Amino acid sequence: MKKTLTTCPFCATGCMYYLQSDHDKFVGIEPSTVHSIAKGHPCVKGWNAFQFIHHPDRLTTPLIRKNGVLEAAGWEEALDLVVHTLPSLQARYGHDSIMFFSSARTTNEENYLFMKLARAVFKTNNVDHCARLCHSSSVLGLAATFGSGAMSNSISCVDEADTFFVIGSNTTENHPQIGARILQSVKRGAKLIVADSRTIRLAKAATLHLRHRNGSDVALINGMMHVIIRDGLENREFIESRTQNYEQLKNTVLRYPPSIVAEITGLTPQEIIDAAHLYATSPAAMIIYSVGITQHTHGVDNVRSLANLAMLTGHVGRPGTGVNPLRGQNNVQGACDMGALPNVFSGYQKVADEAVRQKFVNEWRVADLPAHAGLPMTRALNAAERGEIKGLYIVGEDPVISDPDQGHVRNALQQLDFLVVQDIFLTATAEYADVVLPAACFAEKDGTFTSTERRIQRVRKAALPIGGARADWEIFCEIASRAGYKYMHYNAPSEIMDEIARVTPIYGGISYSRIDQIGLQWPCLDEHHPGTPILHVGRFVGGMGCFCPAEYRPPAETPDAEYPFILTTGRSYFHYHTGSMTRRTRLLEREENRSYVEINPVDAHRLGIRDRDFVMVATRRGEIVMSARMTKDITPGVLFITFHFEESPGNLLTNNALDPESHIPEYKVCAARITRKP
Amino acid sequence: MVSCFEKKQYSERGNCDCFHFGVFMDSRIGHAAYEPAIYSIHSISDLTPHEKLFRIEIPDAVDFRHEPGQFVQLSVWGWGEAPISISNSPTRKGYLEFAIRHAGSLTGALHQMRPGSKIGLRGPFGNGFDVNRLRSQNLLLIAGGCGLAPLRSLIQYCEDCRDEFMDIRILYGAKTPHDLLYKSDLAAWMESETFDCRIIVDFVAPNHGYSGKIGLLPELIPPLEVEAENTTAVLVGPPMMYPFVVEALRKKGLDDERIMVSLERHMKCGIGKCGHCAIDHFSCCIDGPVFLLRDLQGTEWAG
Amino acid sequence: MKTITCDQFHHFLYSIREDFEIVGPVILHDGTLSLGRLTAEPLALFAGRIPFRFTSLFFPHSERLFAMSDEYRFDKSGSSAKPLLVVGWRAEDLEALEFIDEFFRTGFRDDVFCDRRQSSVVIGVSGRCGVNGEFCRISEGKCDMELIYDGKHFIMAEYTENGRFLSEKIVWGEETDSLEALLQESRALRTPEREILQTASQLLMRNQVDDDFWAEIADRCIQCTSCTNVCPTCTCFDVYDMRLKRKIERYRMWDSCQMSGFMREASGHNPLASQSDRTRRRIRHKLVDDLHRWGRMTCFLCGRCDDVCPTGIGMKAVAAEIVERFG
Numbered sequence A: 001m002k003k004t005l006t007t008c009p010f011c012a013t014g015c016m017y018y019l020q021s022d023h024d025k026f027v028g029i030e031p032s033t034v035h036s037i038a039k040g041h042p043c044v045k046g047w048n049a050f051q052f053i054h055h056p057d058r059l060t061t062p063l064i065r066k067n068g069v070l071e072a073a074g075w076e077e078a079l080d081l082v083v084h085t086l087p088s089l090q091a092r093y094g095h096d097s098i099m100f101f102s103s104a105r106t107t108n109e110e111n112y113l114f115m116k117l118a119r120a121v122f123k124t125n126n127v128d129h130c131a132r133l134c135h136s137s138s139v140l141g142l143a144a145t146f147g148s149g150a151m152s153n154s155i156s157c158v159d160e161a162d163t164f165f166v167i168g169s170n171t172t173e174n175h176p177q178i179g180a181r182i183l184q185s186v187k188r189g190a191k192l193i194v195a196d197s198r199t200i201r202l203a204k205a206a207t208l209h210l211r212h213r214n215g216s217d218v219a220l221i222n223g224m225m226h227v228i229i230r231d232g233l234e235n236r237e238f239i240e241s242r243t244q245n246y247e248q249l250k251n252t253v254l255r256y257p258p259s260i261v262a263e264i265t266g267l268t269p270q271e272i273i274d275a276a277h278l279y280a281t282s283p284a285a286m287i288i289y290s291v292g293i294t295q296h297t298h299g300v301d302n303v304r305s306l307a308n309l310a311m312l313t314g315h316v317g318r319p320g321t322g323v324n325p326l327r328g329q330n331n332v333q334g335a336c337d338m339g340a341l342p343n344v345f346s347g348y349q350k351v352a353d354e355a356v357r358q359k360f361v362n363e364w365r366v367a368d369l370p371a372h373a374g375l376p377m378t379r380a381l382n383a384a385e386r387g388e389i390k391g392l393y394i395v396g397e398d399p400v401i402s403d404p405d406q407g408h409v410r411n412a413l414q415q416l417d418f419l420v421v422q423d424i425f426l427t428a429t430a431e432y433a434d435v436v437l438p439a440a441c442f443a444e445k446d447g448t449f450t451s452t453e454r455r456i457q458r459v460r461k462a463a464l465p466i467g468g469a470r471a472d473w474e475i476f477c478e479i480a481s482r483a484g485y486k487y488m489h490y491n492a493p494s495e496i497m498d499e500i501a502r503v504t505p506i507y508g509g510i511s512y513s514r515i516d517q518i519g520l521q522w523p524c525l526d527e528h529h530p531g532t533p534i535l536h537v538g539r540f541v542g543g544m545g546c547f548c549p550a551e552y553r554p555p556a557e558t559p560d561a562e563y564p565f566i567l568t569t570g571r572s573y574f575h576y577h578t579g580s581m582t583r584r585t586r587l588l589e590r591e592e593n594r595s596y597v598e599i600n601p602v603d604a605h606r607l608g609i610r611d612r613d614f615v616m617v618a619t620r621r622g623e624i625v626m627s628a629r630m631t632k633d634i635t636p637g638v639l640f641i642t643f644h645f646e647e648s649p650g651n652l653l654t655n656n657a658l659d660p661e662s663h664i665p666e667y668k669v670c671a672a673r674i675t676r677k678p
Numbered sequence B: 001m002v003s004c005f006e007k008k009q010y011s012e013r014g015n016c017d018c019f020h021f022g023v024f025m026d027s028r029i030g031h032a033a034y035e036p037a038i039y040s041i042h043s044i045s046d047l048t049p050h051e052k053l054f055r056i057e058i059p060d061a062v063d064f065r066h067e068p069g070q071f072v073q074l075s076v077w078g079w080g081e082a083p084i085s086i087s088n089s090p091t092r093k094g095y096l097e098f099a100i101r102h103a104g105s106l107t108g109a110l111h112q113m114r115p116g117s118k119i120g121l122r123g124p125f126g127n128g129f130d131v132n133r134l135r136s137q138n139l140l141l142i143a144g145g146c147g148l149a150p151l152r153s154l155i156q157y158c159e160d161c162r163d164e165f166m167d168i169r170i171l172y173g174a175k176t177p178h179d180l181l182y183k184s185d186l187a188a189w190m191e192s193e194t195f196d197c198r199i200i201v202d203f204v205a206p207n208h209g210y211s212g213k214i215g216l217l218p219e220l221i222p223p224l225e226v227e228a229e230n231t232t233a234v235l236v237g238p239p240m241m242y243p244f245v246v247e248a249l250r251k252k253g254l255d256d257e258r259i260m261v262s263l264e265r266h267m268k269c270g271i272g273k274c275g276h277c278a279i280d281h282f283s284c285c286i287d288g289p290v291f292l293l294r295d296l297q298g299t300e301w302a303g
Numbered sequence C: 001m002k003t004i005t006c007d008q009f010h011h012f013l014y015s016i017r018e019d020f021e022i023v024g025p026v027i028l029h030d031g032t033l034s035l036g037r038l039t040a041e042p043l044a045l046f047a048g049r050i051p052f053r054f055t056s057l058f059f060p061h062s063e064r065l066f067a068m069s070d071e072y073r074f075d076k077s078g079s080s081a082k083p084l085l086v087v088g089w090r091a092e093d094l095e096a097l098e099f100i101d102e103f104f105r106t107g108f109r110d111d112v113f114c115d116r117r118q119s120s121v122v123i124g125v126s127g128r129c130g131v132n133g134e135f136c137r138i139s140e141g142k143c144d145m146e147l148i149y150d151g152k153h154f155i156m157a158e159y160t161e162n163g164r165f166l167s168e169k170i171v172w173g174e175e176t177d178s179l180e181a182l183l184q185e186s187r188a189l190r191t192p193e194r195e196i197l198q199t200a201s202q203l204l205m206r207n208q209v210d211d212d213f214w215a216e217i218a219d220r221c222i223q224c225t226s227c228t229n230v231c232p233t234c235t236c237f238d239v240y241d242m243r244l245k246r247k248i249e250r251y252r253m254w255d256s257c258q259m260s261g262f263m264r265e266a267s268g269h270n271p272l273a274s275q276s277d278r279t280r281r282r283i284r285h286k287l288v289d290d291l292h293r294w295g296r297m298t299c300f301l302c303g304r305c306d307d308v309c310p311t312g313i314g315m316k317a318v319a320a321e322i323v324e325r326f327g
């Protein structure tokens, strides 16, 4: 009976618990009762996180495509193929003809090494990861306004807030521990504004539930700011001492009186006024949002508007306030921090910055590093479709299921000359691969994950990797050394963290010995720094806060006669993203084993659809069959689907229209049609 | 030291009074609580487009005894276990028959199997129909859909021990004529003097040769003449059927002591441990699946 | 009756390490109190109640029931050679254990549980052994041996043959007869929570709690299943197969009635379809149904579900709310 303290591999809430193993077999979970977030109660996914580890479907040997089929191969052969093919593509088509998709599922150390591999060994900045699909808008929007793209406050701040403004986040389902804490705070008297067209669980406890039209967020927030300024509820002192560009904001929101906003959002003017008053007059108000805000063609605008709202009222830099993007993947915060992004090194240090580049040149002992930003992953797939990207190395990600417009993704993957997929299961994407490398999962390696509250926490090896699988970091080191690069050799992940700390100011004080029991929150500048639970206290990370007003723009696709419904997507509480882990977990799969579409009974009756009927949902990109789930929780005219199910993949339908700045796709709104399947 | 250590003695059988078929424990197949006995499928035949009949031969050496209405836990290796009613009467010895609908993963895998394939069996479990209570009574045996599978064991029992009962009427409803289980048995029962057997289907596709009644099962009850004081009704069918049939029976004057229902619940263990089949304080797998309506009063049985 | 110091007791445990697998309260890496094997560190006998489901020793989170090879040969999971010696459970824990013992052996005997349980010895701890020296109720007989702490020593009460057998092996300690005072103190402990629970049970039995109440509680449940996973008297499990290369393995693992798939049948019919049905069942099962079936409520007020519920709707909290609103 062995109990290994580790961090949950599912969402970025970052619960820690003990994995119980018996003779290298995983037999259960025991929560940590001391951990500040988990407090003895993981969510249902956490409680079941031990089951997929030894699932018989785990990849245990490398696979190489021979005569069109993937066949088992040795590590030697597989790694040699990778190390020979990628440079030869570069030699023929240029350095930037290959692309690296890093993984928010793997550790910080691995993300760091992967971007080091791309930049130092293969000399390209073409490295990105799935944050592109979830919070790239936050990174940009918050950097522009506050100077830092991460969650401004801590999860524990939920206990201290008097008012919550939750928008675009189904918190109880997707960040259960945070959602539960909000419910607890409401029980003790805090006010809750939920802006969501669906009656999510939080909406049932809400003081005010705003069912605004999907995609009308900027208008709603501008409207609230209009009311706040009109009624003199803005925080003058804060605006004057800590921000700039206020006049411009004022001019913009002047054009959003409640009457006009009501028309755009479908709310009543009074609802907008009430929300504005509730938020502005509360002593400590906390904005919580997630991908319902970011995954729009106006995602960056949404984020900026929220930041504007917080600055206008001075709800930043204190306990119980802030603008708090809840990150999705267990380590998506870390993957961003580690610079698995096309334009920055670890710690958001720009590749364009000469001095920064020189620092990395010295640390990595290379002659030079590429200075121009690489491609974001959404653009890279477009480039692959056009034949401009020839080689792709994907780690722990399944774009066929997770990226919008599946037909387009499949086509892009087919165009590639060479695809390497490194994963723990044979995913839908791996089926296009030329080489598949079997990786160790979270329970089989050491490392760290960074949770949504910027807390760097330990992941521990509880058993040896299954079969011939290897830890991702070991694979990267092996590839680097085979490619002739000498400075990627480490005895253990702790040494990688030491290197990260040397070159990454915000991680400067992180070492395994300091985070042995409980993690630290970055910025943590040196070995004596206690970490930073709340950002922007007294001063914004970027100096002065900067109001960045935004105008309302409708979504890229709006309902019309042919496709009369708004289709929006999200997750089920019981599954995690592409489901490769949760769908191999007995109780979770039993709970939800096929895809469904939520539809309001009014719409359903009109179309002759009954509960659990098979229906066809179609958009301009494709159609899928799923079962109908009638619920009043969704507004008439809107359909909701999830994207966990390979059999009827939600992302066959979604729109690959991108935000012009963050290149995030508009998952949250597209036009659709639904018919009963005869 | 260990040698002096005393293992606690736990009785093999406890004292739960709901356990009146405990006597059959000795003839259970599969000895450890969760370890099935392995059997080959002897033969398979189609009953409907969705249901197949599976037959298992029981060797003479195995002393297997069951009651009509009991079930087994049937293992399909790699897919788990499912409760399946024994469809033949204990009076017809040497074999077991199961009528199984393709409902999901396990039953789907089972439908792929061929004669000779190996399955696992534990059981028999559950109380079965209380035949003592049915003796010397007029019987109304009512089945909807798949419910004929367990009820057939009782019908066969009545056929083989005809003298023990008074008038026996069989009412059976299915969605369409295709979905009628045991079509040849039904034809024989309709022919025979032994029973008064009536059939009804919800709807019929155009040009189908079916000439019988069309409608919902409860519609068969009002025309019947029922001597309420010595009639007992037995119901097996989908949950939605019960309220309507019970209502119709009550109108005929049958009180809750004269209505026996067999309930379906999600079951994992069959032996009262896993908790899936609970109906308030009852465990459907050991206290049921057959209940007198009287005993269910105040519980959430119809939920 | 003998008295023995904590050190002496540990000496004794070390002396029988070869013969028993010794398990007791230990502190894990980050300070979480748990059950673990005796190591060089002494057991954390005074660190309070173990927050996790301690009955997991006999009924683990997941366990293999058997493996079956291609040739249809069974391989039962091997039981450990040594008998288990468990130290440190409290009176409520022992009551819960007594109940699940009865549960698993009554009717069809659950051999997987019973075989493991049979070869084990349980030593309870009570008396002035709380974290701050509070008095913990004395179980008076629901284990093989009880160590009753008087502030300085353990007084050893042996209740079974196995308990006496162990006690005879202990060469230290002096005879004492000072247990009476402690027993009186234990019996005088007030248990207002038990009364609340009983009142709630009666209200439920008389159907005085309306549906709106359950809907309201259910809206707060995020279905984390923590409550049913830490409860020592929750015994529900799921059974499933794993298909490996040349064999299949059948497992069972803890299940939770708080999930909608728990009772859903293949037909789609679900007696516990709504969360309010499920929340009602979680409470009623322990306070009403088990009273009917087993002659007692099966919540022993250990408080684990209240401690873990992220939204504050554990058993004690709900019972108190029932009494407040409907009592």
Ligand SMILES: Cc1cc2nc3c(=O)[nH]c(=O)nc-3n(C[C@H](O)[C@H](O)[C@H](O)COP(=O)(O)OP(=O)(O)OC[C@H]3O[C@@H](n4cnc5c(N)ncnc54)[C@H](O)[C@@H]3O)c2cc1C
Residues within 6 Å of the ligand: A590, A591, A592, A593, A612, B071, B081, B082, B083, B084, B085, B086, B098, B099, B100, B101, B102, B103, B104, B105, B106, B107, B108, B146, B149, B150, B263, B264, B265, B266, B267, B289, C265, C266, C267, C268
């Ligand atoms: C006492 C007893 C006796 C029985 N006797 C018989 C018998 O004689 N013959 C017989 O055929 N059956 C009988 N049954 C029923 C039988 O046990 C089930 O049909 C069987 O367990 C189904 O198992 P499965 O693995 O094939 O289905 P599973 O795969 O477990 O079932 C899943 C099915 O339900 C659907 N489903 C799952 N989740 C949902 C959801 N969220 N919404 C809608 N649908 C969903 C799936 O699509 C699938 O079709 C009996 C049951 C009991 C309790």
Ligand code: SF4
Residues within 6 Å of the ligand: A008, A009, A010, A011, A012, A013, A014, A015, A042, A043, A044, A045, A046, A047, A175, A176, A177
């Ligand atoms: S999925 Fe998220 S909330 Fe659930 S246990 Fe894991 S980290 Fe915690």
Ligand code: SF4
Residues within 6 Å of the ligand: C220, C221, C222, C223, C224, C225, C226, C227, C228, C258, C308, C309, C310, C311, C312, C313, C314
């Ligand atoms: S612990 Fe609380 S929130 Fe979790 S399942 Fe139980 S009652 Fe629901």
Ligand code: FES
Residues within 6 Å of the ligand: B266, B267, B268, B269, B270, B271, B272, B273, B274, B275, B276, B277, B278, B283, B284, B285, B286
């Ligand atoms: S089937 Fe397990 S308790 Fe009834």
